[in-house]
Amino acid sequence: MQGRHFAALLAAALLSPIADTSAASVFRCVSADGHVTFTRHGCASDQDVHLQDARNPTPSSGETIPLADPARRAMTAPANTGELVIVGQQDDGCGNLLNASERRQAIIRKEVRRGMSRADVENSLGKPDRVTASNGQQRYHYREQRKGGNSRQVSFDEAGCVKK
Structure with missing residues:
Protein backbone atom coordinates (compact mmCIF):
# COMPACT_ATOMS: atom_id res chain seq x y z
CA MET A 1 0.00 0.00 0.00
CA GLN A 2 2.78 2.37 0.92
CA GLY A 3 4.46 1.69 -2.46
CA ARG A 4 1.32 2.82 -4.29
CA HIS A 5 1.21 6.10 -2.35
CA PHE A 6 4.85 6.74 -3.15
CA ALA A 7 4.26 6.05 -6.86
CA ALA A 8 1.22 8.33 -6.88
CA LEU A 9 3.17 11.10 -5.12
CA LEU A 10 6.04 10.74 -7.60
CA ALA A 11 3.66 10.88 -10.57
CA ALA A 12 1.95 13.97 -9.15
CA ALA A 13 5.30 15.67 -8.63
CA LEU A 14 6.41 14.89 -12.17
CA LEU A 15 3.17 16.05 -13.76
CA SER A 16 2.74 19.24 -11.72
CA PRO A 17 3.50 22.56 -13.42
CA ILE A 18 7.18 23.32 -13.14
CA ALA A 19 8.41 26.82 -12.37
CA ASP A 20 10.07 28.65 -15.25
CA THR A 21 13.69 27.49 -14.91
CA SER A 22 14.84 29.63 -17.84
CA ALA A 23 14.45 32.83 -15.80
CA ALA A 24 17.30 33.84 -13.56
CA SER A 25 18.77 36.93 -12.01
CA VAL A 26 22.37 37.51 -12.98
CA PHE A 27 24.68 40.05 -11.42
CA ARG A 28 26.77 42.20 -13.75
CA CYS A 29 29.89 43.18 -11.80
CA VAL A 30 32.12 45.98 -13.11
CA SER A 31 35.53 46.45 -11.46
CA ALA A 32 37.35 49.78 -11.17
CA ASP A 33 39.48 48.98 -14.24
CA GLY A 34 36.37 48.26 -16.36
CA HIS A 35 36.50 44.44 -16.30
CA VAL A 36 32.96 43.02 -16.55
CA THR A 37 31.96 39.72 -14.93
CA PHE A 38 28.55 38.03 -14.96
CA THR A 39 27.73 35.81 -11.98
CA ARG A 40 24.74 34.39 -10.12
CA HIS A 41 26.47 34.69 -6.74
CA GLY A 42 26.82 38.46 -6.29
CA CYS A 43 29.73 40.86 -6.70
CA ALA A 44 32.71 41.87 -4.61
CA SER A 45 32.30 44.96 -2.42
CA ASP A 46 34.64 47.08 -4.57
CA GLN A 47 32.67 46.45 -7.80
CA ASP A 48 29.64 48.23 -9.27
CA VAL A 49 26.63 45.92 -9.20
CA HIS A 50 23.87 45.82 -11.84
CA LEU A 51 21.09 43.25 -11.73
CA GLN A 52 20.46 41.67 -15.13
CA ASP A 53 17.21 39.88 -15.97
CA ALA A 54 18.24 36.79 -17.91
CA ARG A 55 14.93 35.41 -19.14
CA ASN A 56 14.74 33.24 -22.20
CA PRO A 57 11.09 32.53 -22.99
CA THR A 58 10.30 29.57 -25.17
CA PRO A 59 9.49 30.27 -28.80
CA SER A 60 5.81 31.02 -29.54
CA SER A 61 5.06 31.50 -25.84
CA GLY A 62 3.30 34.75 -26.64
CA GLU A 63 5.70 36.90 -24.62
CA THR A 64 7.12 39.88 -26.42
CA ILE A 65 10.76 40.67 -26.00
CA PRO A 66 11.78 44.30 -26.39
CA LEU A 67 14.51 44.86 -28.93
CA ALA A 68 17.50 47.09 -28.39
CA ASP A 69 16.74 50.77 -28.18
CA PRO A 70 18.58 52.36 -31.14
CA ALA A 71 18.53 55.80 -29.50
CA ARG A 72 20.38 54.40 -26.51
CA ARG A 73 23.11 52.81 -28.65
CA ALA A 74 23.82 55.90 -30.73
CA MET A 75 27.36 57.00 -30.12
CA THR A 76 28.88 60.29 -31.01
CA ALA A 77 32.07 60.17 -33.00
CA PRO A 78 35.11 61.23 -30.99
CA ALA A 79 36.65 64.53 -31.92
CA ASN A 80 39.55 64.19 -34.35
CA THR A 81 42.69 64.70 -32.32
CA GLY A 82 44.95 64.43 -35.36
CA GLU A 83 46.90 61.61 -33.70
CA LEU A 84 47.10 58.34 -35.58
CA VAL A 85 46.99 55.23 -33.40
CA ILE A 86 47.72 51.81 -34.89
CA VAL A 87 46.44 48.95 -32.81
CA GLY A 88 47.65 45.38 -33.16
CA GLN A 89 50.58 45.84 -35.52
CA GLN A 90 53.32 43.32 -34.92
CA ASP A 91 56.93 44.44 -35.14
CA ASP A 92 59.05 41.76 -36.80
CA GLY A 93 62.31 43.43 -35.70
CA CYS A 94 63.37 44.07 -39.31
CA GLY A 95 61.41 47.25 -39.99
CA ASN A 96 58.28 45.47 -41.25
CA LEU A 97 59.57 45.69 -44.83
CA LEU A 98 57.62 42.55 -45.80
CA ASN A 99 54.05 41.74 -44.94
CA ALA A 100 53.09 38.18 -44.03
CA SER A 101 51.98 37.30 -47.56
CA GLU A 102 55.19 38.58 -49.18
CA ARG A 103 57.30 36.76 -46.59
CA ARG A 104 55.41 33.49 -47.16
CA GLN A 105 55.71 33.77 -50.95
CA ALA A 106 59.46 34.44 -50.72
CA ILE A 107 59.97 31.38 -48.50
CA ILE A 108 57.94 29.17 -50.86
CA ARG A 109 59.93 30.40 -53.88
CA LYS A 110 63.22 29.96 -51.99
CA GLU A 111 64.02 33.66 -52.36
CA VAL A 112 65.91 35.87 -49.94
CA ARG A 113 64.59 39.40 -49.61
Missing part, protein backbone atom coordinates in the same frame (compact mmCIF):
# COMPACT_ATOMS: atom_id res chain seq x y z
CA ARG A 114 65.64 42.42 -47.62
CA GLY A 115 63.79 42.50 -44.29
CA MET A 116 63.75 38.73 -43.73
CA SER A 117 65.08 37.37 -40.44
CA ARG A 118 67.60 34.54 -39.97
CA ALA A 119 64.72 32.15 -39.26
CA ASP A 120 63.01 33.21 -42.50
CA VAL A 121 66.19 32.55 -44.48
CA GLU A 122 66.60 29.13 -42.87
CA ASN A 123 62.95 28.34 -43.68
CA SER A 124 63.60 29.33 -47.27
CA LEU A 125 67.05 27.87 -47.96
CA GLY A 126 67.65 25.47 -45.08
CA LYS A 127 70.53 25.39 -42.63
CA PRO A 128 73.64 27.15 -43.97
CA ASP A 129 76.72 25.14 -44.94
CA ARG A 130 78.91 27.65 -43.14
CA VAL A 131 78.40 30.71 -40.91
CA THR A 132 80.93 33.53 -40.63
CA ALA A 133 80.85 36.67 -38.53
CA SER A 134 82.78 39.92 -38.59
CA ASN A 135 82.10 43.28 -36.94
CA GLY A 136 78.87 42.01 -35.38
CA GLN A 137 77.43 40.95 -38.73
CA GLN A 138 76.80 37.36 -39.75
CA ARG A 139 76.91 35.72 -43.16
CA TYR A 140 75.29 32.46 -44.15
CA HIS A 141 77.11 30.57 -46.90
CA TYR A 142 75.27 28.08 -49.09
CA ARG A 143 76.76 26.01 -51.88
CA GLU A 144 74.94 23.87 -54.38
CA GLN A 145 75.42 20.10 -54.10
CA ARG A 146 76.40 19.63 -57.77
CA LYS A 147 80.03 19.83 -58.81
CA GLY A 148 80.85 23.30 -59.98
CA GLY A 149 77.59 24.53 -58.44
CA ASN A 150 77.09 28.11 -57.50
CA SER A 151 77.61 29.40 -54.02
CA ARG A 152 75.42 31.93 -52.27
CA GLN A 153 75.96 34.33 -49.38
CA VAL A 154 73.34 36.01 -47.25
CA SER A 155 74.47 38.93 -45.08
CA PHE A 156 72.67 39.98 -41.90
CA ASP A 157 72.89 43.26 -40.01
CA GLU A 158 73.34 43.63 -36.24
CA ALA A 159 69.63 43.00 -35.66
CA GLY A 160 69.72 39.68 -37.57
CA CYS A 161 67.89 40.99 -40.64
CA VAL A 162 68.88 40.44 -44.28
CA LYS A 163 70.63 43.42 -45.75
CA LYS A 164 71.15 44.02 -49.47
Whole structure:
Protein backbone atom coordinates (compact mmCIF):
# COMPACT_ATOMS: atom_id res chain seq x y z
CA MET A 1 0.00 0.00 0.00
CA GLN A 2 2.78 2.37 0.92
CA GLY A 3 4.46 1.69 -2.46
CA ARG A 4 1.32 2.82 -4.29
CA HIS A 5 1.21 6.10 -2.35
CA PHE A 6 4.85 6.74 -3.15
CA ALA A 7 4.26 6.05 -6.86
CA ALA A 8 1.22 8.33 -6.88
CA LEU A 9 3.17 11.10 -5.12
CA LEU A 10 6.04 10.74 -7.60
CA ALA A 11 3.66 10.88 -10.57
CA ALA A 12 1.95 13.97 -9.15
CA ALA A 13 5.30 15.67 -8.63
CA LEU A 14 6.41 14.89 -12.17
CA LEU A 15 3.17 16.05 -13.76
CA SER A 16 2.74 19.24 -11.72
CA PRO A 17 3.50 22.56 -13.42
CA ILE A 18 7.18 23.32 -13.14
CA ALA A 19 8.41 26.82 -12.37
CA ASP A 20 10.07 28.65 -15.25
CA THR A 21 13.69 27.49 -14.91
CA SER A 22 14.84 29.63 -17.84
CA ALA A 23 14.45 32.83 -15.80
CA ALA A 24 17.30 33.84 -13.56
CA SER A 25 18.77 36.93 -12.01
CA VAL A 26 22.37 37.51 -12.98
CA PHE A 27 24.68 40.05 -11.42
CA ARG A 28 26.77 42.20 -13.75
CA CYS A 29 29.89 43.18 -11.80
CA VAL A 30 32.12 45.98 -13.11
CA SER A 31 35.53 46.45 -11.46
CA ALA A 32 37.35 49.78 -11.17
CA ASP A 33 39.48 48.98 -14.24
CA GLY A 34 36.37 48.26 -16.36
CA HIS A 35 36.50 44.44 -16.30
CA VAL A 36 32.96 43.02 -16.55
CA THR A 37 31.96 39.72 -14.93
CA PHE A 38 28.55 38.03 -14.96
CA THR A 39 27.73 35.81 -11.98
CA ARG A 40 24.74 34.39 -10.12
CA HIS A 41 26.47 34.69 -6.74
CA GLY A 42 26.82 38.46 -6.29
CA CYS A 43 29.73 40.86 -6.70
CA ALA A 44 32.71 41.87 -4.61
CA SER A 45 32.30 44.96 -2.42
CA ASP A 46 34.64 47.08 -4.57
CA GLN A 47 32.67 46.45 -7.80
CA ASP A 48 29.64 48.23 -9.27
CA VAL A 49 26.63 45.92 -9.20
CA HIS A 50 23.87 45.82 -11.84
CA LEU A 51 21.09 43.25 -11.73
CA GLN A 52 20.46 41.67 -15.13
CA ASP A 53 17.21 39.88 -15.97
CA ALA A 54 18.24 36.79 -17.91
CA ARG A 55 14.93 35.41 -19.14
CA ASN A 56 14.74 33.24 -22.20
CA PRO A 57 11.09 32.53 -22.99
CA THR A 58 10.30 29.57 -25.17
CA PRO A 59 9.49 30.27 -28.80
CA SER A 60 5.81 31.02 -29.54
CA SER A 61 5.06 31.50 -25.84
CA GLY A 62 3.30 34.75 -26.64
CA GLU A 63 5.70 36.90 -24.62
CA THR A 64 7.12 39.88 -26.42
CA ILE A 65 10.76 40.67 -26.00
CA PRO A 66 11.78 44.30 -26.39
CA LEU A 67 14.51 44.86 -28.93
CA ALA A 68 17.50 47.09 -28.39
CA ASP A 69 16.74 50.77 -28.18
CA PRO A 70 18.58 52.36 -31.14
CA ALA A 71 18.53 55.80 -29.50
CA ARG A 72 20.38 54.40 -26.51
CA ARG A 73 23.11 52.81 -28.65
CA ALA A 74 23.82 55.90 -30.73
CA MET A 75 27.36 57.00 -30.12
CA THR A 76 28.88 60.29 -31.01
CA ALA A 77 32.07 60.17 -33.00
CA PRO A 78 35.11 61.23 -30.99
CA ALA A 79 36.65 64.53 -31.92
CA ASN A 80 39.55 64.19 -34.35
CA THR A 81 42.69 64.70 -32.32
CA GLY A 82 44.95 64.43 -35.36
CA GLU A 83 46.90 61.61 -33.70
CA LEU A 84 47.10 58.34 -35.58
CA VAL A 85 46.99 55.23 -33.40
CA ILE A 86 47.72 51.81 -34.89
CA VAL A 87 46.44 48.95 -32.81
CA GLY A 88 47.65 45.38 -33.16
CA GLN A 89 50.58 45.84 -35.52
CA GLN A 90 53.32 43.32 -34.92
CA ASP A 91 56.93 44.44 -35.14
CA ASP A 92 59.05 41.76 -36.80
CA GLY A 93 62.31 43.43 -35.70
CA CYS A 94 63.37 44.07 -39.31
CA GLY A 95 61.41 47.25 -39.99
CA ASN A 96 58.28 45.47 -41.25
CA LEU A 97 59.57 45.69 -44.83
CA LEU A 98 57.62 42.55 -45.80
CA ASN A 99 54.05 41.74 -44.94
CA ALA A 100 53.09 38.18 -44.03
CA SER A 101 51.98 37.30 -47.56
CA GLU A 102 55.19 38.58 -49.18
CA ARG A 103 57.30 36.76 -46.59
CA ARG A 104 55.41 33.49 -47.16
CA GLN A 105 55.71 33.77 -50.95
CA ALA A 106 59.46 34.44 -50.72
CA ILE A 107 59.97 31.38 -48.50
CA ILE A 108 57.94 29.17 -50.86
CA ARG A 109 59.93 30.40 -53.88
CA LYS A 110 63.22 29.96 -51.99
CA GLU A 111 64.02 33.66 -52.36
CA VAL A 112 65.91 35.87 -49.94
CA ARG A 113 64.59 39.40 -49.61
CA ARG A 114 65.64 42.42 -47.62
CA GLY A 115 63.79 42.50 -44.29
CA MET A 116 63.75 38.73 -43.73
CA SER A 117 65.08 37.37 -40.44
CA ARG A 118 67.60 34.54 -39.97
CA ALA A 119 64.72 32.15 -39.26
CA ASP A 120 63.01 33.21 -42.50
CA VAL A 121 66.19 32.55 -44.48
CA GLU A 122 66.60 29.13 -42.87
CA ASN A 123 62.95 28.34 -43.68
CA SER A 124 63.60 29.33 -47.27
CA LEU A 125 67.05 27.87 -47.96
CA GLY A 126 67.65 25.47 -45.08
CA LYS A 127 70.53 25.39 -42.63
CA PRO A 128 73.64 27.15 -43.97
CA ASP A 129 76.72 25.14 -44.94
CA ARG A 130 78.91 27.65 -43.14
CA VAL A 131 78.40 30.71 -40.91
CA THR A 132 80.93 33.53 -40.63
CA ALA A 133 80.85 36.67 -38.53
CA SER A 134 82.78 39.92 -38.59
CA ASN A 135 82.10 43.28 -36.94
CA GLY A 136 78.87 42.01 -35.38
CA GLN A 137 77.43 40.95 -38.73
CA GLN A 138 76.80 37.36 -39.75
CA ARG A 139 76.91 35.72 -43.16
CA TYR A 140 75.29 32.46 -44.15
CA HIS A 141 77.11 30.57 -46.90
CA TYR A 142 75.27 28.08 -49.09
CA ARG A 143 76.76 26.01 -51.88
CA GLU A 144 74.94 23.87 -54.38
CA GLN A 145 75.42 20.10 -54.10
CA ARG A 146 76.40 19.63 -57.77
CA LYS A 147 80.03 19.83 -58.81
CA GLY A 148 80.85 23.30 -59.98
CA GLY A 149 77.59 24.53 -58.44
CA ASN A 150 77.09 28.11 -57.50
CA SER A 151 77.61 29.40 -54.02
CA ARG A 152 75.42 31.93 -52.27
CA GLN A 153 75.96 34.33 -49.38
CA VAL A 154 73.34 36.01 -47.25
CA SER A 155 74.47 38.93 -45.08
CA PHE A 156 72.67 39.98 -41.90
CA ASP A 157 72.89 43.26 -40.01
CA GLU A 158 73.34 43.63 -36.24
CA ALA A 159 69.63 43.00 -35.66
CA GLY A 160 69.72 39.68 -37.57
CA CYS A 161 67.89 40.99 -40.64
CA VAL A 162 68.88 40.44 -44.28
CA LYS A 163 70.63 43.42 -45.75
CA LYS A 164 71.15 44.02 -49.47
